Every structure is written in C-alpha cells, then in structure tokens.
Amino acid sequence: MTNIWGFLMQTIEISIVALILLLLKKIFQDKLSPRWQYEVWSVLFLSLIIPVGFFPFALFPSLHVLLEAVKTIIEQSFHSSYIDIYLPIKNITPFPLVTDLPHSLTDFLFVLYVLGVLYHLIRYIHQYIRLKRIIFIYGQKPSDNLFQKIQKVETKYHFISCQAIVLEGIPSAFVFGLFKPVFVLPKQDSLDEKIILHELLHLQYKDSLQCVIWSCLRCIHWCNPFLQYVFDQIHNDMESLCDQRVLEKLEGEQRRDYGRILLNMTNEKYPYAFGTTSLSNGAKNIKKRIEAIARFKKYPRGMTVVSLCICLLLAPLSIGYFHSYTLIGNPYQYESFSYQLSLASARMMEYPTVAGAIDTYAKGIVSNDEQFLLSVLPQQDYHDFQSVLSQRPDSVVSTLTYYLYDVIHLEKINDHEYHAKLCFYNQNENIDVENNRVIAHYTIIPIQIKKERGWKVKQNGKVLTGDARYLRTFMNSEIYDIPIYKIISLPCQSGEVTVIVRNGYQVFGNDIKNTPSLHTFELRPQARFNSGYQYLDVIYQNQQSLHNQDEIEYISMNLKNLNNQYEDVHFEKHDDFSNYGLHYQSSSNEETFFFAKVENHTLDKEYRFQHISYYHESERIHLPETYALQIDINGTKEMMKINMEDGEWYDI
Amino acid sequence: MTSKSYVGALYQIIFGFIFTFFDIRIQIIHFLPDWIGYYLFYKAIDVIGEYEESAKLLRPLIIILGVYNGIIWILMIMNVSVKSLDVLQLFMNIISIYIQFQLLTNISNIALSHHFENESKRLNILRIMNVISVTFVSFPVHWAFMQYVQIIITLFYIVIVILLILTLIAYVKKERA
Known part of the structure; x- marks a missing residue:
C-alpha cells in the first residue's frame, strides 16, 4: 500500500x-x-x-x-x-x-x-x-504449593514444563511472551487447576504469538472500526477454542466448575495486553463463552x-x-x-493471454470501440489516451466468415514482448475474372504486444493496404497470397528447394457468425489462438548435369509434419507409379505426396506443390515447427529437414 | 415413533439425495429440482429428530437451501442468468455440505443404536468421502485447464453418490425386515 x-x-x-x-x-x-x-x-x-x-x-x-x-x-x-x-x-x-x-x-x-x-x-x-x-523485576517464584500444583497439571495432561512467575496485583493468570512465553500467576495459593490448565493450553498452542500477529494486523487497519470489532471477535474465538480444549480434558462436574470459575470473572475488567493471553476477557465475552460451554459436546x-x-x-x-x-x-x-x-x-481490465489482448484490439479496430482499445492500451499512453486513440487506423473492414483477422508474423521478442501483424481482409472488393480468383483488399497493422498489468497492444509501424489474391480455402480458413511468413532456401544433392511459408493464427469462435452488429463483439480476455494454418509452397529445381537429367524418368516428393527436428520419419509408401499419370498429388493435414513423370527427358524448370496444415482445437494450437522432405528421383532418395526457425523473415 | 415412519423417513432421505445429487435437464427445464430434495429432507427431519436431537438443528438450514434452490429453479426456467450469484452459491454449497454430513451422521448413529454396525460404519466412511467429493466439485477453480483432474473428480463424486444411495437402500431393507 x-x-x-x-x-x-x-x-x-x-x-x-x-x-x-x-x-x-x-x-x-x-x-x-x-x-x-x-x-x-x-x-x-x-x-x-x-x-x-x-x-x-x-x-x-x-x-x-x-x-x-x-x-x-x-x-x-x-x-x-x-x-x-x-x-x-x-x-x-x-x-x-x-x-x-x-x-x-x-x-x-x-x-x-x-x-x-x-x-x-x-x-x-x-x-x-x-x-x-514489571514481570522480571517484580515477579517472584511461585510458592512450593503452587509450584507443585502446576507440576501436577503438567504431568497429568502431558505438558512440557514451563517457566512460572507470580506477580502481585494482577486480576487473573495469563501467558506472556513471543518465543519463550512465561506463565504469569496472581499471588494466591488457591489457584484452581482448571485455570492452570487453560493457560498451559494457551502455551502449548502458542496463542500468545498468534495474538501478537493479530495485533500487528489490527494496527494496519486501526481506522476501520468494523475490522477492530472483527479482531475482538477473533480474540474471543481464540479463548472459546481454549475453553473447548479445557472441557475436552475435563469430565462431568469439573466442566461445570470451569463454567463457575468463568462466571466469577464477569465483574473483572478486560485486562488485555499485547503479547498476552488471558482467561478473563471481559464480562460480555465471558457471557458468550459460558453459553458456548453450555452447548459443549464432543463433535x-x-x-x-x-x-x-x-x-x-x-x-x-x-x-x-x-x-x-x-x-x-x-x-x-x-x-x-x-x-x-x-x-x-x-x-x-487485464488480459492474461497474448491472444486475448490481440483479439480485443482487433475487435476494437473493426468496431471502432474506444473502450476495447483503451482496455489494451499500454499504461504509458493513459495520460494522452484520447489523442492516441484518435490516431488509430479507421475504416478497417473484415468480411471473413469464421474469424475476424489473421495474426501473422507472430514473433516472440522476449518473455514480456511479442511482435506481430494483424491482417484484415475485405472480400467485397472485386474479382479477378481472368483467373477466376477473388481479390481481397487487405489492411495489415503491425503491432507490439507488451506485458504490463496483463498484455497490452500498441500499433508498431505503418499500416499497409493493398490487394491480395485468394489462394484457397482450407477448413474454413481463407488463405491469401499476402501473408508470407518466411522464405527458406535449402540446397540439396540434386538441386535446390525453396519453401515459401505462410501462416496465420486465429481466435476462432462463433461470436463472428452470430454477431448482428459489429458493436456487440464478445470480450474474450483469456482467449487463446485456437485455430491456425501453415501453408507451404514447395519449389524444387533440379540442378544436376544434363547427362544425369536425361536419365530422369520421374520425380516424387513427400513432405511430412514433424513434432521436432529429432523425430524419426516414416513416409507413406508409394511404389506403383503407373496409375499416377503425368502428375499426381495427394494431401492430408500431416503429409503431402507429389509425383511428376518426366517425358521426353525434358525436365520442367521447377516442380511445385502445396502443403497445408490446419489446426483447430478448443484450447490452443501448435503449428508445425519442422517438416521432413524426401525427394525421390528414379528411386534414389534424399531426405532433408526444414526448420521453421531457419530462413529469412519476409518483409511485407 | 413407529419403525414404519422411520423407514418412510429413510426413503424420503434417499429420494432427497437423488434429487439433490443428480441433474436431468432438457433445455432449460430441470427435471430433478434440488428444492424437491430439500422438501423431502424437511419432511424426514421430524422423524430423524425423534431419534437424534441434533438433526432438528438442520431444519432452518434445509429451509434456506430449499427456498434458494426453488428461486434458482424458477430463474432458470425464465432463462435468467444466475452466474453473478456465485458468492451466494458458495454459502449454499457450504450449508449443503454440512446438511449432508450431519444427516448421514444422524442416520449412522441410529443404525448403530439399531445394531446395524456394518451399515453404520459404511455410512461413516461414505459421509466423509461425500464431503470431500462435494468440496472438490464445488471448488470455484475452472478445472478446464486440468481436464483429467476434472474427470477424476467427477468420477469420484459419481461413485461416492451411487455407493451412498446403495448403502442407504441396503440399510432401509434391513430396517424393514
């Protein structure tokens, strides 16, 4: 505080x-x-x-x-x-x-x-x-009679021996001290065994230390009268618990005697002092304790x-x-x-996940909702929030059906910072009639996601707009040619492989389909990227000598997703190529097989195929980080692993 | 108090547990409403109280839970969200844990006094298992992040509930005989 x-x-x-x-x-x-x-x-x-x-x-x-x-x-x-x-x-x-x-x-x-x-x-x-x-100056050793009485109670109830001091003028016995508490008794030989038992139980359970802790907390809330009342209740409950412990050790008539002892204390003042526990805690509280004693039972x-x-x-x-x-x-x-x-x-508002913060930011941008945007605004911009919010990209439209945006180029800078690009598509623009392809108008907003009180999002560069060609739809994800993630070039024994990687993360949910108005987006602070795709465009160029190229009858390639780069690879077997014709391709979410027959000993300039991995989970997804590629030329196979950490970032 | 009315009270308690433990919902209508369960407990408590005085202390608590669950049942039929009542729900869960424990303790004590030692012993064990399972089921953490833990807790809860009801049925049969 x-x-x-x-x-x-x-x-x-x-x-x-x-x-x-x-x-x-x-x-x-x-x-x-x-x-x-x-x-x-x-x-x-x-x-x-x-x-x-x-x-x-x-x-x-x-x-x-x-x-x-x-x-x-x-x-x-x-x-x-x-x-x-x-x-x-x-x-x-x-x-x-x-x-x-x-x-x-x-x-x-x-x-x-x-x-x-x-x-x-x-x-x-x-x-x-x-x-x-006072205790150590004026305190005296207890009389033999009293000392024997204490020892008798200690032996009877198996307590560890404690230091006892007699002090003249105190109304009732109490326990004093934090770590080595002492048992302080009034100067009277006729002290009842039950009082001794009560105080020894306080000693056994270190109640005086607990009293000190509660008192320190009481100091912090000294100006809250309700909490002062509560701390009094706590002290009373501690005494009632000690009464319960005493009664559990006593039998029949002794229990009634204990009640009578308490009853005799109703006229005494509440002698509470810091670091002490006392049998007597004021008339009103003693009345409640006697009521509790009347209700006593073994639970x-x-x-x-x-x-x-x-x-x-x-x-x-x-x-x-x-x-x-x-x-x-x-x-x-x-x-x-x-x-x-x-x-x-x-x-x-606090956004515990990166996806939750990005999701709110994206919804704020599309729906022009300043409150959504303010809730993910970094704290340093609070003082100037109106001007920061007024500089946001406006007229951003998203016409995607199942999700609002793609998060591309998501890059972890450190544990407290991510960079990404937020990509919105407006499909209602025009159609490339010649190629029969939809052309979408895209808006890309570079963003920085930083951890403060939860994750916060800020625009981190110039907004890019332009037209993107539609590549294909895969499991409800529209893939456009704009969001290239990386281009990875790898030499191999027979030539060179270039892999163009596009990927996107989404927060998939039915709030898009069911939202009648853009102003009623659902807030999802704990959202996770639960949907995403990785689209690989694999281009192979054979660079062998002409003599070798003349002998090539077919080229086949297998591409398979791996969990990590050390994983063993087992490709699907394709032995009988006679039914595949000139070109053949089969794909699944995990593996793609490509086959091309070479006619007249003439190789194509390049051989190209696509592989898409799409994931959709209820919680979170992991896109593949490694792929295995096998190139088979006339039965001679070579295998390489493609790591997504390699290659260069594609600069939009 | 006749043994016939005690057996009747035990049946009311068994059906009360069935109503409070199980949920059958078709859309928004809850066909085994908890408030009926608490009404059955309330009816049974007079008879149980004749044997075990401490059971009578449960009466106000059963009324509180019955009324609360009745209101919730009506709100759910009216399609009113009750998510914001979770601190109140916490109160009710705690009261419910206590009622179930105390009721089973009382029945176990009566069973012991009627010389059904085995049933009494089983009820004593099951009442504790029941308290633990209800606590974990009611704990306000979203177990979604630990799906397997949630499955284990739910399975544990179902097993205990079924064992409890079967034990009570076996005990009633012996009381009738």
Missing part, C-alpha cells in the same frame, strides 16, 4: 471477507465446533496478508472500478506524489509504505494513516516492554474433515474468488460519472 486509495481498497475488500465469515459463523454458531469458529479466521488472515490487486481478481470488481473512478475524479485537482491518476490501484504489500514526501491532501491523509499505524505499533511495543520489565470425528473442507471452499475469497474485471458500457455523455466509470473499468 503506497497511497490512501490502496489502503481503502485493501480495507474494504477485507471487511467484505470478514462480513461473509461473520455471517457464516452466525449460521453455524451452534453447529460447528469452536475449533472451526476460530480456524475459519485463517481465510481472513490470508486476505490480510495478500495485497489486494496482486491477483487479477476482485471479490466485487465493480467496487474496485467505482473506487478507481472516484480516485481519478478526486485526484484530477491534486498533484499527488503517491498516486498516478490513471494507473489502476494496485497494492504490492499488505502494509503501508511511504515512498516520497507528501504534496497533496490525499498524500497527507496517507501519511496521517501511516502515523496512526506507527502510533499503535509503538504503543503495543511499549506496553510489551513495560510488562516484561464427531469426521467434523474435522467438514471444517477443513469448508475452509478450503472459503480460501479463494482471500484472492478475490476468481472474479475478473469486465468492461462497463461506455455512455455518450462525456464528463459524466458513468463515463469515468467506464474508463476506469477499461483501465482495470
């Missing part, structure tokens, strides 16, 4: 978790054991130590968006040094950190809050040191599993219950609060 807004978000979210837990505890008050009643607070503990905004989830995302919008409006008139008005609130630590000198009202409020935290911490530490000094053994399972189901509350942010509709009235809300929701 480095600013007042971060603290507000943290404390509000934790309060909601606490409210949910209190409601559940109320429902199960007389049904689940005190053990569960205390242990369920571990969910709150997780909420307290996990900074809100650390994960891309929120328990109530609209509440975060509301706070973000309020922050932007209020901070516009200030020049706060702790806050960037457009950067979404995100906490890195669960405790406050002052990073600079304060400049604005909200900065000073944050400093005031931090001073409050420090005040409470110092007060607790001072209290602890003072009590420690069935399986109840521990039930308690654990309930805590497990509640645990995701601490990270926001996997609720992602979503866009709030963009109103047309600028300067209104709803407009600020919609902008805030766009800034809060």
Whole structure:
C-alpha cells in the first residue's frame, strides 16, 4: 500500500471477507465446533496478508472500478506524489509504505494513516516492554504449593514444563511472551487447576504469538472500526477454542466448575495486553463463552474433515474468488460519472493471454470501440489516451466468415514482448475474372504486444493496404497470397528447394457468425489462438548435369509434419507409379505426396506443390515447427529437414 | 415413533439425495429440482429428530437451501442468468455440505443404536468421502485447464453418490425386515 486509495481498497475488500465469515459463523454458531469458529479466521488472515490487486481478481470488481473512478475524479485537482491518476490501484504489500514526501491532501491523509499505524505499533511495543520489565523485576517464584500444583497439571495432561512467575496485583493468570512465553500467576495459593490448565493450553498452542500477529494486523487497519470489532471477535474465538480444549480434558462436574470459575470473572475488567493471553476477557465475552460451554459436546470425528473442507471452499475469497474485471458500457455523455466509470473499468481490465489482448484490439479496430482499445492500451499512453486513440487506423473492414483477422508474423521478442501483424481482409472488393480468383483488399497493422498489468497492444509501424489474391480455402480458413511468413532456401544433392511459408493464427469462435452488429463483439480476455494454418509452397529445381537429367524418368516428393527436428520419419509408401499419370498429388493435414513423370527427358524448370496444415482445437494450437522432405528421383532418395526457425523473415 | 415412519423417513432421505445429487435437464427445464430434495429432507427431519436431537438443528438450514434452490429453479426456467450469484452459491454449497454430513451422521448413529454396525460404519466412511467429493466439485477453480483432474473428480463424486444411495437402500431393507 503506497497511497490512501490502496489502503481503502485493501480495507474494504477485507471487511467484505470478514462480513461473509461473520455471517457464516452466525449460521453455524451452534453447529460447528469452536475449533472451526476460530480456524475459519485463517481465510481472513490470508486476505490480510495478500495485497489486494496482486491477483487479477476482485471479490466485487465493480467496487474496485467505482473506487478507481472516484480516485481519478478526486485526484484530477491534486498533484499527488503517491498516486498516478490513471494507473489502476494496485497494492504490492499488505502494509503501508511511504515512498516520497507528501504534496497533496490525499498524500497527507496517507501519511496521517501511516502515523496512526506507527502510533499503535509503538504503543503495543511499549506496553510489551513495560510488562516484561514489571514481570522480571517484580515477579517472584511461585510458592512450593503452587509450584507443585502446576507440576501436577503438567504431568497429568502431558505438558512440557514451563517457566512460572507470580506477580502481585494482577486480576487473573495469563501467558506472556513471543518465543519463550512465561506463565504469569496472581499471588494466591488457591489457584484452581482448571485455570492452570487453560493457560498451559494457551502455551502449548502458542496463542500468545498468534495474538501478537493479530495485533500487528489490527494496527494496519486501526481506522476501520468494523475490522477492530472483527479482531475482538477473533480474540474471543481464540479463548472459546481454549475453553473447548479445557472441557475436552475435563469430565462431568469439573466442566461445570470451569463454567463457575468463568462466571466469577464477569465483574473483572478486560485486562488485555499485547503479547498476552488471558482467561478473563471481559464480562460480555465471558457471557458468550459460558453459553458456548453450555452447548459443549464432543463433535464427531469426521467434523474435522467438514471444517477443513469448508475452509478450503472459503480460501479463494482471500484472492478475490476468481472474479475478473469486465468492461462497463461506455455512455455518450462525456464528463459524466458513468463515463469515468467506464474508463476506469477499461483501465482495470487485464488480459492474461497474448491472444486475448490481440483479439480485443482487433475487435476494437473493426468496431471502432474506444473502450476495447483503451482496455489494451499500454499504461504509458493513459495520460494522452484520447489523442492516441484518435490516431488509430479507421475504416478497417473484415468480411471473413469464421474469424475476424489473421495474426501473422507472430514473433516472440522476449518473455514480456511479442511482435506481430494483424491482417484484415475485405472480400467485397472485386474479382479477378481472368483467373477466376477473388481479390481481397487487405489492411495489415503491425503491432507490439507488451506485458504490463496483463498484455497490452500498441500499433508498431505503418499500416499497409493493398490487394491480395485468394489462394484457397482450407477448413474454413481463407488463405491469401499476402501473408508470407518466411522464405527458406535449402540446397540439396540434386538441386535446390525453396519453401515459401505462410501462416496465420486465429481466435476462432462463433461470436463472428452470430454477431448482428459489429458493436456487440464478445470480450474474450483469456482467449487463446485456437485455430491456425501453415501453408507451404514447395519449389524444387533440379540442378544436376544434363547427362544425369536425361536419365530422369520421374520425380516424387513427400513432405511430412514433424513434432521436432529429432523425430524419426516414416513416409507413406508409394511404389506403383503407373496409375499416377503425368502428375499426381495427394494431401492430408500431416503429409503431402507429389509425383511428376518426366517425358521426353525434358525436365520442367521447377516442380511445385502445396502443403497445408490446419489446426483447430478448443484450447490452443501448435503449428508445425519442422517438416521432413524426401525427394525421390528414379528411386534414389534424399531426405532433408526444414526448420521453421531457419530462413529469412519476409518483409511485407 | 413407529419403525414404519422411520423407514418412510429413510426413503424420503434417499429420494432427497437423488434429487439433490443428480441433474436431468432438457433445455432449460430441470427435471430433478434440488428444492424437491430439500422438501423431502424437511419432511424426514421430524422423524430423524425423534431419534437424534441434533438433526432438528438442520431444519432452518434445509429451509434456506430449499427456498434458494426453488428461486434458482424458477430463474432458470425464465432463462435468467444466475452466474453473478456465485458468492451466494458458495454459502449454499457450504450449508449443503454440512446438511449432508450431519444427516448421514444422524442416520449412522441410529443404525448403530439399531445394531446395524456394518451399515453404520459404511455410512461413516461414505459421509466423509461425500464431503470431500462435494468440496472438490464445488471448488470455484475452472478445472478446464486440468481436464483429467476434472474427470477424476467427477468420477469420484459419481461413485461416492451411487455407493451412498446403495448403502442407504441396503440399510432401509434391513430396517424393514
């Protein structure tokens, strides 16, 4: 937490978790054991130590968006040094950190809050040191009678021996200390064994250390009265759990005696001090504990599993219950609060996948939806977002049926950056009548995809437009001649092979077909490239001597997809070429076979065939990275592997 | 309380479990609505409560779940999305886990008092297995990224549910005899 807004978000979210837990505890008050009643607070503990905004989830995302919008409006008139008005609130630590000198009202409020935290911490530490000094200066060894009594309880219930000190003037016994706690007793010989048992159980379960941890967290939320109440409840539940443990060790009449001891303490003040646990915790709380004692029962053994399972189901509350942010509709009235809300929701959006960010950017470009574009805008452009968005390519049309765009030349620069080109086709342009081919008008936008708060997309070069010839449709993917990925040239024993590679990735979905209006695109932040093709144009030129060429009767080629370059290759067998005629080609998604008969000892200038691999999965696809090519001339075979990492990028 | 009414209550609980465990949906209509299951539990709880006092504590919880599931059933028929109610659904899942556990504990205790030790023991084991399987099925993580885990959890859940219902049927038959 480095600013007042971060603290507000943290404390509000934790309060909601606490409210949910209190409601559940109320429902199960007389049904689940005190053990569960205390242990369920571990969910709150997780909420307290996990900074809100650390994960891309929120328990109530609209509440975060509301706070973000309020922050932007209020901070516009200030020049706060702790806050960037457009950067979404995100906490890195669960405790406050002052990073600079304060400049604005909200900065000073944050400093005031931090001073409050420090005040409470110092007060607790001072209290602890003072009590420690009192105990070790004025503390005395217990009388023989009392010492024997403690030893008797320790032996009876198998406790490890502990240091006991008698202090005059204290109302009841307590345990004090963090790592080597001591048992502090009032000066009276008639101390009941059950009180000793209660405090020794506190010692055994290191409750004083737990008290210190809760107290430190209490300091961080000192100005939230609801959480102060919750921390009191936690302390009471800890005492109730200790009561339960005592009662489990006692029998019949002894249990009633224990209740009577507590009843006698109802007039005593709540003597709570930092780093201590005490049997007495105020009249009101003791009343509740006595009620719990009246309900005491031994719970069935399986109840521990039930308690654990309930805590497990509640645990995701601490990270926001996997609720992602979503866009709030963009109103047309600028300067209104709803407009600020919609902008805030766009800034809060996070795209966990590269494809999700590109998909939103592409939809924003086609539908002219500024909110889609703002949600993937890099943070550095937030201050100038209106002018950045106004420079976007306009009038981009996509007429593809099953998907909106092709992502071509997708190149990983490093773990935090990708480059790609976004390719849109408008098929309604014209037809090349001579060749009976559709000519599509293309728009290519070079983009940079960078990781910040999720993935962000930015135009990264000049937009290219032009006409592209339609090559073919393969499994609903229209392939045009424009998106050449690479040209790979490889020498072989008999000549040279050139492979022209085109590929494209798509986010395939039915939202395109079913969308009546371009303004109603579905947002898919977690989209993956689930569809794609790789189109290989293989050109073989024989460069053998004329003498050798004269003897060639046929040339056949097999091209096969490989998972990696080390994979063993087994091609389909084609032995009987007599039925193939002059030319023959058979293709599958994995392998293509090409055959050409040489007539009159005259070789063609080049032999050319195409191979397409198309993949469509529900989750994500992998295009082949390696191919094996076998060239067979009159039965003499040579094999080579074509790696997609080789070759040169084709510059459009 | 006659043994006849206890056997009747056990049948109500068996059918209650069938209604709450299984889903048969044709388009938007849910033919085994959970609220009927909770109504059957509610009817049975009076008889079970005569044998086991703690079962009576379940009554308000069963009403909450019955009403909630009734509302959800109507909303689903009206084709209203209930996705945004997932924190409320979390509450209901937790209550449901507790009800199932406590109800099976009570039946197991009654079985033991009627000297059906084997059935009591089996119910004790199955109630814990049931709690674990329901927890994993209800866990709010989208298991889609771990399809095999999801399949294993679902299979585990189905096996436990079938075993539980078969055990209850076997126990009712012995009570009738």
